Amino acid sequence: MEAEDQLIDRITKAVPSAAGGARLQGRLGPVVKMGIGDDAAIIVPRGASEWILTCDAFLEGVHFLRQLHPADSVGYKALARATSDIAAMGGLPRAFLLTLALPDALDGHWLDQFFAGMKRAARALGVQLVGGDTTKSPRVFISITVLGEAPRGRAVLRSGAHPGDVIYASGRLGRAQLGLELLRRGFAKSARRDRALRAALNQHLYPQIRVELGAWLVRRRIVSAMLDLSDGLSTDLPRLCRASGAGARIDSRRIPCAEIPARAAGKLRGLRLDPLQLALDGGEDYELLFTVPKPNAAKLRGAPGYPQLAAIGEITREQKVLLVDSAGRARPLPSRGWDPFRK
Amino acid sequence: MEAEDQLIDRITKAVPSAAGGARLQGRLGPVVKMGIGDDAAIIVPRGASEWILTCDAFLEGVHFLRQLHPADSVGYKALARATSDIAAMGGLPRAFLLTLALPDALDGHWLDQFFAGMKRAARALGVQLVGGDTTKSPRVFISITVLGEAPRGRAVLRSGAHPGDVIYASGRLGRAQLGLELLRRGFAKSARRDRALRAALNQHLYPQIRVELGAWLVRRRIVSAMLDLSDGLSTDLPRLCRASGAGARIDSRRIPCAEIPARAAGKLRGLRLDPLQLALDGGEDYELLFTVPKPNAAKLRGAPGYPQLAAIGEITREQKVLLVDSAGRARPLPSRGWDPFRK
Numbered sequence: 001m002e003a004e005d006q007l008i009d010r011i012t013k014a015v016p017s018a019a020g021g022a023r024l025q026g027r028l029g030p031v032v033k034m035g036i037g038d039d040a041a042i043i044v045p046r047g048a049s050e051w052i053l054t055c056d057a058f059l060e061g062v063h064f065l066r067q068l069h070p071a072d073s074v075g076y077k078a079l080a081r082a083t084s085d086i087a088a089m090g091g092l093p094r095a096f097l098l099t100l101a102l103p104d105a106l107d108g109h110w111l112d113q114f115f116a117g118m119k120r121a122a123r124a125l126g127v128q129l130v131g132g133d134t135t136k137s138p139r140v141f142i143s144i145t146v147l148g149e150a151p152r153g154r155a156v157l158r159s160g161a162h163p164g165d166v167i168y169a170s171g172r173l174g175r176a177q178l179g180l181e182l183l184r185r186g187f188a189k190s191a192r193r194d195r196a197l198r199a200a201l202n203q204h205l206y207p208q209i210r211v212e213l214g215a216w217l218v219r220r221r222i223v224s225a226m227l228d229l230s231d232g233l234s235t236d237l238p239r240l241c242r243a244s245g246a247g248a249r250i251d252s253r254r255i256p257c258a259e260i261p262a263r264a265a266g267k268l269r270g271l272r273l274d275p276l277q278l279a280l281d282g283g284e285d286y287e288l289l290f291t292v293p294k295p296n297a298a299k300l301r302g303a304p305g306y307p308q309l310a311a312i313g314e315i316t317r318e319q320k321v322l323l324v325d326s327a328g329r330a331r332p333l334p335s336r337g338w339d340p341f342r343k
Numbered sequence: 344m345e346a347e348d349q350l351i352d353r354i355t356k357a358v359p360s361a362a363g364g365a366r367l368q369g370r371l372g373p374v375v376k377m378g379i380g381d382d383a384a385i386i387v388p389r390g391a392s393e394w395i396l397t398c399d400a401f402l403e404g405v406h407f408l409r410q411l412h413p414a415d416s417v418g419y420k421a422l423a424r425a426t427s428d429i430a431a432m433g434g435l436p437r438a439f440l441l442t443l444a445l446p447d448a449l450d451g452h453w454l455d456q457f458f459a460g461m462k463r464a465a466r467a468l469g470v471q472l473v474g475g476d477t478t479k480s481p482r483v484f485i486s487i488t489v490l491g492e493a494p495r496g497r498a499v500l501r502s503g504a505h506p507g508d509v510i511y512a513s514g515r516l517g518r519a520q521l522g523l524e525l526l527r528r529g530f531a532k533s534a535r536r537d538r539a540l541r542a543a544l545n546q547h548l549y550p551q552i553r554v555e556l557g558a559w560l561v562r563r564r565i566v567s568a569m570l571d572l573s574d575g576l577s578t579d580l581p582r583l584c585r586a587s588g589a590g591a592r593i594d595s596r597r598i599p600c601a602e603i604p605a606r607a608a609g610k611l612r613g614l615r616l617d618p619l620q621l622a623l624d625g626g627e628d629y630e631l632l633f634t635v636p637k638p639n640a641a642k643l644r645g646a647p648g649y650p651q652l653a654a655i656g657e658i659t660r661e662q663k664v665l666l667v668d669s670a671g672r673a674r675p676l677p678s679r680g681w682d683p684f685r686k
Contacts, residue, residue: 039431040395040396040429042396042432043396045392050387051385051387051394052383052384053383053386053438053440053473055398055440055441055476055486055488057486088382089385099486101402131397131398133399133400135402135405137404139481141480141484143398143486150385
């Protein structure tokens with residue numbers, strides 16, 4: 001058996017996979033006629049659905065550090081963040097392809113943990129591995145393509161927001177950035193003993209993807225536009241506004257921020273962490289940001305995770321993104337979210 | 344505008360792209376409802392087709408060298424080799440996603456050439472860019488996902504070969520490996536003056552993908568199994584045999600080899616290039632290897648590129664891959680094709 005075949009064998013045993021033909025979950029979902037093991041995967045559409053395709057890179061040294069991030073977090077997060085784009089359209093994720101480039105010297109334990117994390121994500125997200133490519137590389141390089149499905153005509157774009165629509169965020173913002181800061185500065189161990197800090201750490205290492213909420217919003221036809229917060233509210237909200245040809249006015253007092261317990265604040269004082277700044281500019285929360293026409297707002301009550309949903313502002317006709325501060329003054333919101341290309 | 348947005352803008356202007364909604368080619372092909380510019384691409388299936396999904400990595404230092412390979416070859420080949428897996432199933436390639444990780448210091452000329460090569464491949468292969476991801480990386484890293492389409496129930500697997508089926512190769516084998524050797528040893532310039540050597544160089548730098556032949560074979564229902572020769576005949580033929588639960592007996596005298604002109608042989612003598620060895624073990628030819636039940640063999644005459652097709656042997660019941668040498672002796676064929684993980 002070749003070395004590459006051995007790696008593929010290891011992956012398919014570790015991660016939920018469609019080897020050969022296997023039915024994907026969901027009664028009206030597509031059928032995988034061929035999974036791993038041929039030149040490519042074959043998928044047969046069934047029912048009146050549309051398909052959603054996205055890919056996402058996850059690189060050592062850019063998106064994670066091998067010294068800092070546990071291998072199971074790397075495996076989990078690589079798949080979770082790629083799948084978040086499917087959730088952001090209200091789709092149900094079905095299948096994924098994995099491009100994996102690995103250093104020769106990577107030890108078996110790291111790989112086991114990596115695949116265990118990926119397996120956990122695949123189960124939580126309801127996806128199966130149907131193909132991929134493996135090769136070697138001096139650094140770990142991961143690219144994941146996810147195929148999702150939505151009822152035909154229902155996938156939600158960024159471009160459908162109208163003036164007057166209410167802007168919602170699906171949970172506390174800035175937690176993932178806080179988690180990264182804790183990890184980076186060596187506070188991970190003590191953070192695990194505190195509920196709020198543990199939540200922040202977990203949101204950075206094992207982000208929860210809002211698949212259920214996204215699909216629910218689409219089924220009920222409640223939202224006009226949606227995206228996932230990957231680069232921070234101050235970067236992603238302007239994207240939604242630009243796509244919709246509109247502006248927004250959000251209220252800093254209504255943005256749900258990460259909790260930094262007073263007890264922990266002493267320890268963390270040196271970091272000078274401002275919850276609002278983290279919420280505006282912190283990346284990788286993968287919460288959903290969506291807009292709802294006012295008459296639909298009451299229907300949100302039945303949404304999965306409804307108590308966490310926060311109405312943070314409104315779409316405006318004027319094509320500016322304004323932040324209302326604690327004194328009630330509206331000012332333009334500068335985009336300071338995460339951009340790997342910014343110097 | 345953010346740096347990442349600028350790069351995306353540059354890509355979509357340079358490469359055939361579906362930005363927003365755009366119809367893919369083919370009267371009954373799928374419709375791209377959303378291309379680049381949202382969280383993900385949305386594709387609406389039409390007609391009774393099945394979909395083929397594959398991804399392929401192309402890395403600096405592993406698959407190409409920035410000092411050795413022209414940037415337009417890198418762009419062309421990254422897309423061509425990924426698309427070859429669609430051709431290998433007889434599918435028509437439709438759309439692709441591009442993951443592109445680039446060093447900060449990469450100059451604009453390199454990128455222009457890279458995208459020009461990718462554009463040439465996209466036009467030749469009939470695919471449109473519908474999405475992707477960009478990031479930075481110390482080395483160029485490319486991963487491409489291609490979506491193809493075949494009439495429902497018709498995509499050809501590796502596993503359908505039966506004893507007695509005739510084994511065909513779609514063109515001269517070993518040319519790409521010869522081209523790589525020429526390039527590596529500094530013979531590229533002089534090779535360009537010779538027709539056969541130029542063909543070898545081109546097959547390495549700008550491989551021709553047999554999309555038309557693959558789709559024709561599927562439309563006519565002629566083949567029982569097929570794959571593309573990416574890792575060399577001695578590695579890929581055993582894969583087809585294993586998948587089909589069969590063996591093969593091929594005749595070294597019937598394998599179409601790369602031409603090494605006598606005139607050039609003097610110059611190349613130091614390289615000790617054996618055309619048969621190149622044909623057996625050389626990678627990246629991307630010719631199709633397919634099996635045809637004997638009663639179908641006569642129907643091949645109308646195939647695109649028919650004069651280049653070569654019947655090189657037969658599928659056998661015994662699960663061994665044998666090579667008949669020039670003296671008529673059959674011996675087991677050792678797998679020595681390209682495997683990035685082999686030490």
